[in-house]
Amino acid sequence: MEKLWSGRFQAQSEDWVNSFGASIPFDYQLAHEDIAGSIAHVTMLATCGIIANDEKEQIITGLESIDQQIAEGQFDFTLAHEDIHLNIEKALHDQIGPVAGKLHTARSRNDQVATDMHLYLKQQVGMIIEKLNNLQQVLVNKASQHVETLMPGYTHLQHAQPISFGHHLLAYYSMLSRDQARLTESLKRIDISPLGCAALAGTTFPIDRQQTADLLGFSAIYDNSLDGVSDRDFIIEFLSNSALIMMHLSRLCEELILWSSFEFQFIEMADQYATGSSIMPQKKNPDYAELIRGKTGRVYGNLFGLLTVLKGTPLTYNKDLQEDKEGMFDAVKTVSVSLDVMAGMIDSMAVNVETMEHSTEKDFSNATELADYLANHGIPFREAHEIVGKLVYSCIQQGIFLQDVSLSDYQAISPVIKADIYDVLASRTAMNRRNSYGGTGSQQVKDSIKRAQAALAK
Structure with a gap:
C-alpha cells in the first residue's frame, strides 16, 4: 500500500x-x-x-x-x-x-503530534487532579472519624510517641496537596500550542497561530518553532509529578500492608481489596496495595526512559521522540487507577481502634513525657533524658513499663515527681498535650480537618 x-x-x-x-x-x-x-x-x-x-x-x-x-x-x-x-x-x-x-x-506531523499530546495531557492532568481531590476527601473523612483514635507514631519503624490516627492520615492529605499544586502549576507549560510551527521552521503560508490556539483552548503559543516541535519537557514534568504521586501512594500502601499484618492488626482491608491463596485457606492478602507499591517502579521507569531518550537528541524532530507516548499513556492509566483503588481501600478499611490504642500502652512511647515533666520542674533536659533512659533500661530488665513504676520509686529518682505523673504518662494525655500548630493534639487535628475541608470545598 x-x-x-x-x-x-x-x-x-x-x-x-x-x-x-x-x-x-x-x-x-x-x-x-x-x-x-x-x-x-x-x-x-x-x-x-x-x-x-x-x-x-x-x-x-x-x-x-x-x-x-x-x-x-x-x-x-x-x-x-x-x-x-x-x-x-x-x-x-x-x-x-x-x-x-x-x-x-501549512502543517507537519511534527507540530501535529505535539499539539495532540498537549491537548491530551491538558485533559488528563485535569482528570488526575480531580482524582487527587477525591482521595483527599476520603482521607479527610476517615481522619474526622479517628481524631481521638490513638496509635503509635513511628521513627525507624520503632514506637516513638502516641499520636492521633486522624493526624497520621492527614499527613498523606498534605502530600497529595503538594502533588495537586505541582500538577496545577504544570498546566502552564502544558497549555501551550505548537500548532503552526510546521516541520521545524514555521511556514510560508499566512497562517494565524493565535486563532488555532484560541479554537483549541490554549492559553499561549510557542515563541520558537524549533522549540515548539521538539519540546517534550511538559511530558517529563508530568512523568516526574506522576512519580511523586506514586511514591506517596506507595508509602501509604506500605503502611496499609504492615497495619493489616498479624503482627500489627491495626486495620483490616475490605474483601474487595484483598485476595486469597490457592493453597492456604486462611490467607487474606493486601494484593491491591502491593500492586500500587509495585507499579510505582513502572512510573519511575517511564520517567527515566524519556529522560534518556531526550538527552542525546539534537534539534528538532527525531524518530526517537516516538518513544514519548507509551510511557505517557501508561503513567496516565497507572496513576489514575491507583488513585481510584487507594480511595476505595481507605474508605472501606476497618480500623481496629482498641488494638491501636493498646499498642501505645505496652511500650515506652511515653518516655518523652517523663523527660519533659522533669525538665518542666527545673531539671536540664539533657540530664532528664539520661535519667529516663536509665529508667527505661531498668523497666525492660524488670518486664514493666513506666506507668507501672511505683510513686516511691519515682520519688527516689527525683523528689520533683508527684502523683500527677501517671496522668502525664497516659497515652491520650501525651497525644493531646502536643497542641502546637500542626501537632497531633485533638484540637489541632480538628483544626487541620477544617482547613482541609475548606480547601477541598474550593
Whole structure:
C-alpha cells in the first residue's frame, strides 16, 4: 500500500520493518485530539484565505464523521498507515476525495503530534487532579472519624510517641496537596500550542497561530518553532509529578500492608481489596496495595526512559521522540487507577481502634513525657533524658513499663515527681498535650480537618 509520503521513495519496507516503525498500536489514543487539532487548523486556513470555505466545510464534515466512527468503535486502524495522523488523513481522503489533501497545508506531523499530546495531557492532568481531590476527601473523612483514635507514631519503624490516627492520615492529605499544586502549576507549560510551527521552521503560508490556539483552548503559543516541535519537557514534568504521586501512594500502601499484618492488626482491608491463596485457606492478602507499591517502579521507569531518550537528541524532530507516548499513556492509566483503588481501600478499611490504642500502652512511647515533666520542674533536659533512659533500661530488665513504676520509686529518682505523673504518662494525655500548630493534639487535628475541608470545598 502506497504511503502518503512515498513520492521520493522507489522501494517499500517489508511488513515487519513497517511494524517496527509504526506508532498506531498506541497513538490511536490521540484520535480525538488529532481530529480536534485538524478542525481548528482547517478553520484557520479558511479564515486566512488559504483554502475555500466550501473546502473547509467538506473537510470538517469528513473529520466529524471519522470522529464518530472512532467513538463508536467502527474505525479500522491499520499498521500500513503507521500513525494516527496518516490513518485519519487516509480515511478522510477515502471519504471526501482529493480535497482532503488540503488539510495538511501549512502543517507537519511534527507540530501535529505535539499539539495532540498537549491537548491530551491538558485533559488528563485535569482528570488526575480531580482524582487527587477525591482521595483527599476520603482521607479527610476517615481522619474526622479517628481524631481521638490513638496509635503509635513511628521513627525507624520503632514506637516513638502516641499520636492521633486522624493526624497520621492527614499527613498523606498534605502530600497529595503538594502533588495537586505541582500538577496545577504544570498546566502552564502544558497549555501551550505548537500548532503552526510546521516541520521545524514555521511556514510560508499566512497562517494565524493565535486563532488555532484560541479554537483549541490554549492559553499561549510557542515563541520558537524549533522549540515548539521538539519540546517534550511538559511530558517529563508530568512523568516526574506522576512519580511523586506514586511514591506517596506507595508509602501509604506500605503502611496499609504492615497495619493489616498479624503482627500489627491495626486495620483490616475490605474483601474487595484483598485476595486469597490457592493453597492456604486462611490467607487474606493486601494484593491491591502491593500492586500500587509495585507499579510505582513502572512510573519511575517511564520517567527515566524519556529522560534518556531526550538527552542525546539534537534539534528538532527525531524518530526517537516516538518513544514519548507509551510511557505517557501508561503513567496516565497507572496513576489514575491507583488513585481510584487507594480511595476505595481507605474508605472501606476497618480500623481496629482498641488494638491501636493498646499498642501505645505496652511500650515506652511515653518516655518523652517523663523527660519533659522533669525538665518542666527545673531539671536540664539533657540530664532528664539520661535519667529516663536509665529508667527505661531498668523497666525492660524488670518486664514493666513506666506507668507501672511505683510513686516511691519515682520519688527516689527525683523528689520533683508527684502523683500527677501517671496522668502525664497516659497515652491520650501525651497525644493531646502536643497542641502546637500542626501537632497531633485533638484540637489541632480538628483544626487541620477544617482547613482541609475548606480547601477541598474550593
